[in-house]
Amino acid sequence: MxxxxxxxxxxxxxxxxxxxxxxxxxxxxxxxxxxxxxxxxxxxxxxxxxxxxxxxxxxxxxxxxxxxxxxxxxxxxxxxxxxxxxxxxxxxxxxxxxxxxxxxxxxxxxxxxxxxxxxxxxxxxxxxxxxxxxxxxxxxxxxxxxxxxxxxxxxxxxxxxxxxxxxxxxxxxxxxxxxxxxxxxxxMDEEPEFSPVSHCSNCSFNHYCYQDMPKDSIFNLYGFRASKAYHDGMRNFQDLLDNQVSLTIKQKRQIDHFYLDQAMYIDHLSLFDFLNQMIYPLYFLDFETLDFVIPNFKGSKVNQRLPYQASIHYLNQNHSQLIHEDILVLPDQDPRERMIDFLIKNLGVKGHIMVYNQSFEKSIIKDLANQYPQYKKALLDINQRIIDLYDVFKEGMVYMKEFEGSFSIKSVYPALCQSDSYEKLDQVHHGVEAMEGLERLSHLQGEEQGKLIKDLKAYCRLDTLSMVQIYVKLLELING
Ligand code: SF4
CATH class of the missing domain: 3.90.320.10 (Lambda Exonuclease; Chain A)
Structure with missing residues (x-):
């Protein structure tokens, strides 16, 4: 051999x-x-x-x-x-x-x-x-x-x-x-048994090894380091309970919802506090980015995530006005100054800016602020106004069985808002497809390029629209 x-x-x-x-x-x-x-x-x-x-x-x-x-x-x-x-x-x-x-x-x-x-x-x-x-x-x-x-x-x-x-x-x-x-x-003359290792997430056989995991597999438990438990012979949630493994409140809640078919969990007090802090008008912001090991523009860093696409939804105080703005820059161009201009023009100076998983958006804006000192104050002011909608789910204020332990917007939105909008999108359904689509744009022309731009924009738009709908749904949960 x-x-x-x-x-x-x-x-x-x-x-x-x-x-x-x-x-x-x-x-x-x-x-x-x-x-x-x-x-x-x-x-x-x-x-x-x-x-x-x-x-x-x-x-x-x-x-x-x-x-x-x-x-x-x-x-x-x-x-x-x-x-x-x-x-x-x-x-x-x-x-x-x-x-x-x-x-x-x-x-x-x-x-x-x-x-x-x-x-x-x-x-x-x-x-x-x-x-x-x-x-x-x-x-x-x-x-x-x-x-x-x-x-x-x-x-x-x-x-x-x-x-x-x-x-x-x-x-x-x-x-x-x-x-x-x-x-x-x-x-080695026979295929070894499955034995999870840290490399699994980067392995091209991941799909093969994990394809038959049941929904109550320990690998599907939120924030749980499953490898050790797996090596100790545990496979599903029940095994963890039987072995009295120490679990967090959120993990216990996920298990209870799975086995007991419980109704939606709402921590009313925390959710009320979260929603009550909002200052209108509200903005909902999302980026799609590309990162390159070899920086492709002057002043950009190794592996810097450059924002090539952004979507913003604006919602006024009485919810009578919902306005959408977006931008998409072709990948062979430097997107940074155009993105800064777009953000400053469309995010105003007052009101909270809702994102989903703030470390991503904040780090992109911070890099822009450091690389363009003339816009630093305006950009850092934008970062100060950011509120993370993800916190509602990550902090356990709301939980539904259908989340299956994942609090990504792709898990939360369909369950909470009863929507299949992501499934209905054409070419782009998640972040990795958006990255791949953005890169592909420079190899396309004419109608094909136009169609992909339309699909990329539809995807990014849905990321902010879904945040608006989640936010409105949360208000309904609190206000009855
Ligand atoms: S996914 Fe890859 S690394 Fe993980 S057990 Fe399977 S073959 Fe090994």
Whole structure:
């Protein structure tokens, strides 16, 4: 069995993941966000390679052919080789960037992350093992990763954008295990039992492993760290009760509603206080954003979420006027100044601004304020007026069985307002589809682009309209 460096890392993240990659790859499902991360990783890889002058790439192909080509480039003393491949004993690795020196080889592993993760040691230990087995000396091993504090100037300054750090000293212990690990991987002859790990949320087999979880699975309990309980043999809510596991009030409420079919829970006093603080007119605000590891505009940061789309609903005191405004900026343009202008024009200077999960909106506005000092005061004043509608549900003021432990607007709105409006949307139904749609806009033209813009706007509009309707519903609950 051929084992690659990604197989080796995969095995350490989860043995079942490795087994499925080798024996049942068809059941993998790369979510849109996973695919996007892979695309951004490839962009970072290309940028890193541009730092090494005279670099030659080994074309992707059959393992033996790639390693043969690599050997010839090493023999020719080409200073830097990308995708330098080594194949021996049915082990294979393609090094992102290999530096060739008279005394031996230096490995560079490129990552789009902004910190060194434990997986990287496994990755580099495996590469070192294979290269040594192929008869070369490894002089050093570096991780090239992204400086999270980097702010773009006119051009990307590669020396400031990347951090290059030697990890050779940390590999010794990992190197000792490679051979034994590989033997264990080769000896796996049946699919391991499901055993949840922290990597599950980033795994392309997540859908496969979690598809048959019942509604009362411990994985569906709000804010509950299910892995430990799962490893202790518990599977559903009843198991938690039987084992007298310590639960929060909100978790107990979710379980009671599930088993006892209870009516909607309302903490009247807290809900009254929440609603009573509102200062009219009310605004309801939502952004759709794109983030890029490589900042694409002057003054923008690594991984900054840039607001390309916003929707605002305005509601007056006696609810006789509901006005909608929106903006959408194409993804190849810098949206920041246009967004600032839109916010300042449409959010007035008085009245609360309702959002759903305020840390998201507030951080976007704060970044804009820091990057455009001339608007700083106006933007920070907007942040001061923000109220979080999510608090009503997160703080347990209202609960319905239909929420099923999730307080996202996509769970709360259909249940509370008896609406299937999200389902009726055409191309865009949730945030990840909105991101994907926004990115796709720059590749479309004419009617197709127009249709997608319409669908993106309809989605963002519904995000604020649903907040208005939730708010009105909450008032009804209190006022009877
Ligand atoms: S979803 Fe979790 S348990 Fe399943 S293969 Fe992936 S990491 Fe392993």
């Amino acid at each position: 051929l084992i690659s460096k990604s197989n080796y890392v995969s095995y350490h993240q989860c043995p079942k993941q490795f087994y499925l990659e080798k024996h049942n790859k068809d059941v993998s499902l790369f979510s849109m966000s996973l695919k996007r991360r892979i695309r951004m990783g490839n962009d970072v890889g290309l940028l890193a390679k541009s730092m090494f002058s005279g670099i030659k790439e080994v074309d992707y192909g059959e393992s033996k052919a790639m390693s043969k080509k690599t050997k010839s480039l090493i023999d020719l003393k080409v200073p830097y080789i990308s995708e330098a491949a080594f194949y021996i004993n049915d082990l294979f690795c393609a090094v992102d960037i290999l530096q060739v020196q008279d005394q031996g080889l230096i490995i560079y592993e490129v990552k789009s992350s902004s910190k060194i993760k434990k997986d990287y040691y496994k990755d580099l230990a495996f590469q070192t093992h294979v290269i040594q087995a192929a008869g070369y000396k490894v002089l050093d091993a570096f991780v090239i990763y992204v400086n999270k504090n980097y702010v773009r100037e006119d051009q990307i300054d590669l020396n400031s954008f990347f951090i290059i750090e030697s990890v050779l000293d940390q590999l010794d212990n990992h190197l000792l295990h490679v051979k034994k690990d590989v033997d264990k991987m080769r000896a």
